[in-house]
Amino acid sequence: MAKNTPTPVFWKGKGKKAVLLIHGFTGSTLEVMPLAAYFQRLGFHVAAPLLAGHGATPEELRKTSRKDWYCSVETAYHELMSWDPKEVYVIGHSMGGLLAVQLASHYSMKAIATLSTPIFVRDQRIKYVGFLKYLLPYSKRPKKKPEHIEKRISPYPRTPLASVHQLSLLIKEVMRLLPSIQLPIMIAQSGMDETVDPSSADYIFRQIGSNYKEKILYPKSTHIITLDLELDRLCKDLTLFIKKVSDDKEGT
Numbered sequence: 001m002a003k004n005t006p007t008p009v010f011w012k013g014k015g016k017k018a019v020l021l022i023h024g025f026t027g028s029t030l031e032v033m034p035l036a037a038y039f040q041r042l043g044f045h046v047a048a049p050l051l052a053g054h055g056a057t058p059e060e061l062r063k064t065s066r067k068d069w070y071c072s073v074e075t076a077y078h079e080l081m082s083w084d085p086k087e088v089y090v091i092g093h094s095m096g097g098l099l100a101v102q103l104a105s106h107y108s109m110k111a112i113a114t115l116s117t118p119i120f121v122r123d124q125r126i127k128y129v130g131f132l133k134y135l136l137p138y139s140k141r142p143k144k145k146p147e148h149i150e151k152r153i154s155p156y157p158r159t160p161l162a163s164v165h166q167l168s169l170l171i172k173e174v175m176r177l178l179p180s181i182q183l184p185i186m187i188a189q190s191g192m193d194e195t196v197d198p199s200s201a202d203y204i205f206r207q208i209g210s211n212y213k214e215k216i217l218y219p220k221s222t223h224i225i226t227l228d229l230e231l232d233r234l235c236k237d238l239t240l241f242i243k244k245v246s247d248d249k250e251g252t
Helices: 033-041 058-062 066-081 095-104 124-132 161-180 199-207 231-245
Strands: 009-011 017-022 045-048 087-093 111-115 138-140 158-160 185-190 213-218
Touching: 009 033, 009 066, 017 033, 017 066, 017 095, 033 045, 033 231, 045 066, 058 158, 058 161, 066 087, 066 095, 066 161, 087 095, 095 111, 095 161, 111 231, 124 161, 138 161, 158 161, 161 199, 185 199, 185 231, 199 213, 213 231
Parallel strands: 017 045, 017 087, 087 111, 111 185, 185 213
Antiparallel strands: 009 045, 138 158
């Protein structure tokens, strides 16, 4: 496989637990690959789909909708379930967290985790994107990420505003769903997030219907928390969270 080539991940483990990893908007499985490798070492079944329109071109992304992205997740969930795991955990980065909540409203799973997931974003132009998309088909990519992240991703040079509009509609749909979600949830938020307003994590924590919920701040991390300086801590926190909510307190 060529360096920085996004591909779907499906690893059949030897244990009873499974994890579904969902990458973010305009991103790819490259962003969740460290988590995929980590859970593979623990013996988990691991699935990380490449969302429709992602890992290709901006033009391909523009042809897809939030329903297509959800369909990618739903298909991966069914493949994961075909391996007959006893417990399924769904972890979503950024927009992937929104899709995790959406999936939890339709299917059975043990718990979910959202990582730097948007309810509010830094760029306030998103409020007008339903109109702007007709005037400006694409917007240029913002400034590059820190070097240790930039070298591990394969970003689009521009973003279709029609797709940003789909993201904004997905956010609104998930906001309405949050009170109905009863599953345990871990909400991780990077403290130096340049994309998502950190108040998003507070909103999810307040509005989610879960009886068991954790909110954890990673003060040294930027938006792509899964590739940043506190990755080891994130992995440990996810493992501890899973142990707390699992029916199987011993093995994987």
